[in-house]
Amino acid sequence: MENEVILIGLAGVLASAAPVIFATIGETFAERSGVVNLSVNGTMLLTAMAGFVAAVLTKSVVVGFLVGLIVGALVALLVAFSSITLKLSQVAVGYVLTMTCRDLAYFLGNPYVGIEGVRINVVPIPVLSDIPILGTLLFKQDVMTYLSFILIVVAYVWIFKTRPGMMLQGVGERPAAAHNRGANVNRLRYIYTVLGGALVGISGPMYSLSVKAGWQGTISGLDGIGWIVLAITIFGAWNPLRAAFGAYLFALLQWLGLVLQPVLTGIPSQVLQAAPFPLMILTLLFVNIGDAEWVDRVLAQLPEGTRRAIVRIFRALRSQPPAALGTPFERQ
Amino acid sequence: MEIEFRNINKTFGTVRANIGIHFSIPAGTIQGILGENGAGKSTLMKILSGYILPDSGEIYLDGELAKIENPADAIRYGIGMLHQDPLDFPPMKALDNFMIGKPGSLFPARREAERAFLELRDQFGFTVDPNSYVDSMTVGERQQLEILRLLWLGVRVFILDEPTTGISAQQKEKLFLTLRRLADNGNTVVFVSHKLEDVEALCDRVVVLRRGELAGQMTPPYDTDRLIEMMFGKVIKLDERLPCSATDQLVLRLQNVAIDDYRLQIRNVNLEVRCGEVIGLAGMEGSGQELLLRACAGLVRTVGGRVIVNGKDLTGKDTHSFMRHGVTFMPASRLEEGLIPGLSINEHFILTGEQKGVFIKRDKAKSYSQNKISEYSIRGFPESRVEALSGGNQQRTLLALLKEELSLILLEHPTRGLDIESTIYIWSKLKERCAKGAAILFISPDLEEILQYSDRVIVFFSGRVSPPLDATLTNVDQLGQLIGGKGWEEIFEKEQVGVSNAAQ
Numbered sequence: 001m002e003n004e005v006i007l008i009g010l011a012g013v014l015a016s017a018a019p020v021i022f023a024t025i026g027e028t029f030a031e032r033s034g035v036v037n038l039s040v041n042g043t044m045l046l047t048a049m050a051g052f053v054a055a056v057l058t059k060s061v062v063v064g065f066l067v068g069l070i071v072g073a074l075v076a077l078l079v080a081f082s083s084i085t086l087k088l089s090q091v092a093v094g095y096v097l098t099m100t101c102r103d104l105a106y107f108l109g110n111p112y113v114g115i116e117g118v119r120i121n122v123v124p125i126p127v128l129s130d131i132p133i134l135g136t137l138l139f140k141q142d143v144m145t146y147l148s149f150i151l152i153v154v155a156y157v158w159i160f161k162t163r164p165g166m167m168l169q170g171v172g173e174r175p176a177a178a179h180n181r182g183a184n185v186n187r188l189r190y191i192y193t194v195l196g197g198a199l200v201g202i203s204g205p206m207y208s209l210s211v212k213a214g215w216q217g218t219i220s221g222l223d224g225i226g227w228i229v230l231a232i233t234i235f236g237a238w239n240p241l242r243a244a245f246g247a248y249l250f251a252l253l254q255w256l257g258l259v260l261q262p263v264l265t266g267i268p269s270q271v272l273q274a275a276p277f278p279l280m281i282l283t284l285l286f287v288n289i290g291d292a293e294w295v296d297r298v299l300a301q302l303p304e305g306t307r308r309a310i311v312r313i314f315r316a317l318r319s320q321p322p323a324a325l326g327t328p329f330e331r332q
Numbered sequence: 333m334e335i336e337f338r339n340i341n342k343t344f345g346t347v348r349a350n351i352g353i354h355f356s357i358p359a360g361t362i363q364g365i366l367g368e369n370g371a372g373k374s375t376l377m378k379i380l381s382g383y384i385l386p387d388s389g390e391i392y393l394d395g396e397l398a399k400i401e402n403p404a405d406a407i408r409y410g411i412g413m414l415h416q417d418p419l420d421f422p423p424m425k426a427l428d429n430f431m432i433g434k435p436g437s438l439f440p441a442r443r444e445a446e447r448a449f450l451e452l453r454d455q456f457g458f459t460v461d462p463n464s465y466v467d468s469m470t471v472g473e474r475q476q477l478e479i480l481r482l483l484w485l486g487v488r489v490f491i492l493d494e495p496t497t498g499i500s501a502q503q504k505e506k507l508f509l510t511l512r513r514l515a516d517n518g519n520t521v522v523f524v525s526h527k528l529e530d531v532e533a534l535c536d537r538v539v540v541l542r543r544g545e546l547a548g549q550m551t552p553p554y555d556t557d558r559l560i561e562m563m564f565g566k567v568i569k570l571d572e573r574l575p576c577s578a579t580d581q582l583v584l585r586l587q588n589v590a591i592d593d594y595r596l597q598i599r600n601v602n603l604e605v606r607c608g609e610v611i612g613l614a615g616m617e618g619s620g621q622e623l624l625l626r627a628c629a630g631l632v633r634t635v636g637g638r639v640i641v642n643g644k645d646l647t648g649k650d651t652h653s654f655m656r657h658g659v660t661f662m663p664a665s666r667l668e669e670g671l672i673p674g675l676s677i678n679e680h681f682i683l684t685g686e687q688k689g690v691f692i693k694r695d696k697a698k699s700y701s702q703n704k705i706s707e708y709s710i711r712g713f714p715e716s717r718v719e720a721l722s723g724g725n726q727q728r729t730l731l732a733l734l735k736e737e738l739s740l741i742l743l744e745h746p747t748r749g750l751d752i753e754s755t756i757y758i759w760s761k762l763k764e765r766c767a768k769g770a771a772i773l774f775i776s777p778d779l780e781e782i783l784q785y786s787d788r789v790i791v792f793f794s795g796r797v798s799p800p801l802d803a804t805l806t807n808v809d810q811l812g813q814l815i816g817g818k819g820w821e822e823i824f825e826k827e828q829v830g831v832s833n834a835a836q
Contacts, residue, residue, distance in 0.1 A: 162438050163431075163437070169421070169424065170421050170424075170433075173424070174419065174420070174422075177421055180413075180433075181403065182402065182403055296633055297648070304635075320423065323422075323423070
């Protein structure tokens with residue numbers, strides 16, 4: 001029985017990581033093309049609200065997700081237009097947008113706070129859901145969670161195994177070389193930024209229609225997750241598989257915060273709830289620690305064998321951004 | 333394919349890069365495009381390869397008007413360009429670089445591509461490994477990779493922009509053989525260079541550009557003086573070997589220095605550098621010379637041995653300690669590590685200058701900058717932004733920024749991409765520093781330059797470091813052998829003999 005409870009909890013971890021996976025992979029696409037979309041946090045809040053309201057008004061979750069997708073894509077289009085066409089600072093535009101979208105979400109969503117909504121259901125997959133352990137874990141989920149599994153694989157294959165995906169890597173790495181190989185750099189950047197925004201836009205309604213169903217305004221508990229998404233994108237080294245690992249790690253930490261609450265009575269519950277955020281940032285700090293000069297200096301004093309072993313670990317952890325991330329491309 | 337330029341014009345801001353360029357290149361030849369820095373060679377070639385668009389003018393291929401609006405169009409016409417800094421993707425594998433941009437199905441056939449890669453590679457006797465990462469390859473290998481890629485795309489006109497910059501003598505020899513073969517197979521090769529000897533050794537015909545205009549054409553036999561006159565508009569004489577001004581006073585002592593890189597290990601380097609001495613570091617890119625030079629500046633940490641500057645042990649200290657003891661480092665990448673793009677020449681002098689206090693006295697600084705600008709004959713004004721200067725003038729600016737009393741100057745590719753006039757000038761200024769007692773260590777891929785200007789030469793081969801060789805007793809052939817990893821036993825034997833003689 002005890003085991004069954006833990007298993008259901010872990011299945012919940014997979015489900016609650018699903019929106020983080022959608023948003024992180026969306027951001028990974030945009031950043032792979034060289035555009036930082038800093039508006040993720042605001043976009044997630046705005047689309048959570050908009051998707052929820054649309055679903056309530058039309059009584060259709062599909063419409064809710066579609067609205068989220070479109071709103072997310074539109075915000076990303078703004079980022080793309082201002083950074084690619086107008087060549088404004090991606091950081092400034094993204095930051096202003098994230099603030100604006102958040103306030104818009106709270107303001108426009110105000111009349112709908114706390115009302116009864118719709119939500120998507122768990123759809124166990126016949127036969128597969130009867131497999132012991134794995135069945136409960138993977139095959140008694142809702143549609144969006146299944147889609148998140150598929151998205152991880154598709155995104156990975158697209159970026160690393162397909163012809164357009166390799167060009168995408170090239171565009172973010174060295175746009176001049178991609179241009180030289182016949183790519184229309186700025187058009188590709190538009191496409192991937194908007195596509196990424198659409199994926200981020202789907203992640204919002206995944207909260208309001210599933211993981212944390214409903215709209216509670218400022219106490220929805222969604223504020224901040226978008227920033228974690230940006231951190232996980234870096235932690236994931238712009239690789240969907242590693243990003244998914246980061247998303248699951250984050251969801252697991254959140255779940256542990258809840259589960260451990262009754263056990264660790266000495267610690268205020270707020271601390272446990274907030275802990276996953278700094279923990280995620282801390283892991284991020286270690287990813288590129290091998291590049292720091294002082295680490296180099298400390299390492300230089302160690303005996304050769306130890307030094308080589310540590311250097312190897314640092315190199316494996318290392319997360320190198322696409323070299324042209326955040327820089328506009330102009331063909332002269 | 334016959335290529336004809338008709339009245340090509342291109343302007344960047346206020347600079348007229350190409351003015352009414354009009355000439356044609358017959359099929360199956362090696363056409364040289366000669367000119368000093370900023371003459372408009374690269375611009376013209378980027379226009380031919382679709383990388384940039386001309387303001388006006390047409391290109392005719394085999395007598396027909398060609399519409400080349402982007403690099404993809406150019407490839408369709410069979411025109412491919414190897415850029416001066418190869419346009420590849422450094423963190424990716426050679427094979428990925430080879431495949432990106434090749435049209436085809438959604439999932440590229442890796443195995444097929446690898447087979448084509450190896451086939452073409454063996455056909456041309458290249459050595460690039462399809463599974464090695466580009467950032468671990470030499471410039472020469474990256475060029476080979478680009479040539480293979482263009483061949484696979486079916487290119488028949490190969491444009492090479494300054495391909496002999498940054499590669500070793502052997503790699504150059506190999507490159508020239510390859511280009512000859514390409515031309516013999518009926519391809520057209522366009523060879524862009526500011527190096528007279530390369531153009532003369534390789535090309536069937538030459539056009540010279542000067543300040544955006546066609547200055548003349550020539551076919552063999554080449555008249556070097558006439559070519560120089562076309563390039564610069566005046567006659568320039570090459571330098572004699574400058575005298576050595578070494579004294580007995582030691583500036584730098586390396587004792588059993590060891591350096592580690594994830595690719596390379598350097599062990600037991602012992603070296604004594606005296607005041608006024610010039611030491612050239614030769615080797616293929618990435619053989620360890622960059623590491624040693626940076627270690628002497630405190631930019632790379634040594635893992636063993638001692639680094640002693642002016643009698644003071646600076647082992648393990650940071651680069652600012654080295655600077656305080658009169659060491660200065662001039663990096664190869666002028667705009668990335670040397671100068672600050674966006675700031676004017678004047679502001680550079682203010683930043684490096686001795687002005688005290690919070691507020692800047694611009695007028696005072698300006699007259700100082702003006703003096704320096706005329707002293708170093710920099711083509712620019714105190715207000716000119718450094719990124720707007722040509723490569724040669726950026727290098728002059730860097731030299732002008734050096735402090736007055738220096739004991740050790742470390743230079744990475746001091747004359748990379750500079751024309752003869754600037755090269756001669758830069759070295760005359762550096763030798764002045766030597767006469768004042770500074771010692772110089774420099775890296776150059778150009779063996780002629782190393783022999784011309786150094787007193788002693790150290791050769792690097794994948795982390796191995798030769799004892800210093802007397803520059804007057806060695807020659808390009810020996811250095812070329814050593815760089816390629818041959819003839820090392822001999823110099824070490826000689827060294828042993830020398831040591832035992834000294835012991836007796």
